[in-house]
Amino acid sequence: MPTTPSRPLLRLSGVDLDYGGVPAVRSVDLTVTGDTFAGVVGPSGSGKTTLLRLLLGTLRPTRGIVHRAAGLTVGYVPQLETINWDFPVTVRECVLVARRQTRLRPWPTRAERTEVGEVLERLGIGAVADRRIRDLSGGQQQRMFLARALLRRPSLLLLDEPTSGLDLATRHEILHMLGELNRQGVSIVLTTHDLNGIATHLPHIVCLRQRVVAEGAPEVVIRPDVLERTFGARLDVLEHYGLRVVVDRGAGLEVAG
Numbered sequence: 001m002p003t004t005p006s007r008p009l010l011r012l013s014g015v016d017l018d019y020g021g022v023p024a025v026r027s028v029d030l031t032v033t034g035d036t037f038a039g040v041v042g043p044s045g046s047g048k049t050t051l052l053r054l055l056l057g058t059l060r061p062t063r064g065i066v067h068r069a070a071g072l073t074v075g076y077v078p079q080l081e082t083i084n085w086d087f088p089v090t091v092r093e094c095v096l097v098a099r100r101q102t103r104l105r106p107w108p109t110r111a112e113r114t115e116v117g118e119v120l121e122r123l124g125i126g127a128v129a130d131r132r133i134r135d136l137s138g139g140q141q142q143r144m145f146l147a148r149a150l151l152r153r154p155s156l157l158l159l160d161e162p163t164s165g166l167d168l169a170t171r172h173e174i175l176h177m178l179g180e181l182n183r184q185g186v187s188i189v190l191t192t193h194d195l196n197g198i199a200t201h202l203p204h205i206v207c208l209r210q211r212v213v214a215e216g217a218p219e220v221v222i223r224p225d226v227l228e229r230t231f232g233a234r235l236d237v238l239e240h241y242g243l244r245v246v247v248d249r250g251a252g253l254e255v256a257g
């Protein structure tokens with residue numbers, strides 16, 4: 001779908017979500033536009049995955065409204081921990097299945113194979129295309145799911161903790177790749193526990209603790225008072241070459257001086 005950057009793709013208005021009567025998210029107002037590149041942060045159980053699934057449309061709000069732009073295509077990259085890696089399938093097969101979800105013919109066409117090959121190359125995993133998915137590194141697994149999501153040509157990409165369990169260099173590569181996709185016109189919302197490695201590098205952060213505690217640029221929300229209301233813990237914030245750095249003194253991370 002062609003998008004203009006500021007065009008609203010999704011809007012949540014007064015959204016509550018309960019699981020069996022137990023509240024998971026409350027009174028959420030949130031707008032995703034064509035140029036959004038946002039990270040949702042918050043403690044475990046604060047409703048981040050639930051919020052993504054409301055945006056994806058696999059959960060319907062208990063109360064409130066989700067407005068969705070007509071023809072919106074959403075790609076979803078799940079948390080790697082939720083995948084059954086024992087499934088004996090290669091990277092190419094796994095990505096082809098995603099490409100073919102809406103097709104009638106049981107076999108892939110040459111064009112589909114070419115397209116899958118191209119997207120695997122583009123994401124730097126062409127060389128492991130015929131490897132079993134369980135034999136990939138965490139970074140390669142993440143790219144494979146990104147490839148599956150991109151084949152739907154989404155205008156919005158949702159990623160659940162795309163960098164968890166990855167080393168520093170791979171985290172940066174994934175973040176860089178997502179930044180590039182965003183510049184190409186894909187709107188992105190991700191969840192993360194990594195405040196310093198990911199969240200502070202994004203243009204927009206949503207702090208969630210059942211409710212949206214605050215949202216905005218890192219300089220607006222990465223502040224001790226907002227972080228305390230979000231995480232329920234005292235966190236310090238330092239300025240380092242123009243970037244905000246969150247310091248958890250409770251975890252024994254002391255800063256010299």
Ligand SMILES: Nc1ncnc2c1ncn2[C@@H]1O[C@H](COP(=O)(O)OP(=O)(O)OP(=O)(O)O)[C@@H](O)[C@H]1O
Pocket residue numbers: 019020023024042043044045046047048049050051
């Ligand atoms: N299918 C479900 N049935 C019942 N309760 C659920 C279900 N999924 C999530 N919950 C509960 O809803 C709350 C929010 O869960 P959610 O997974 O959205 O949090 P999260 O912020 O993504 O957590 P984490 O950072 O640990 O992944 C939690 O209390 C969780 O136990």
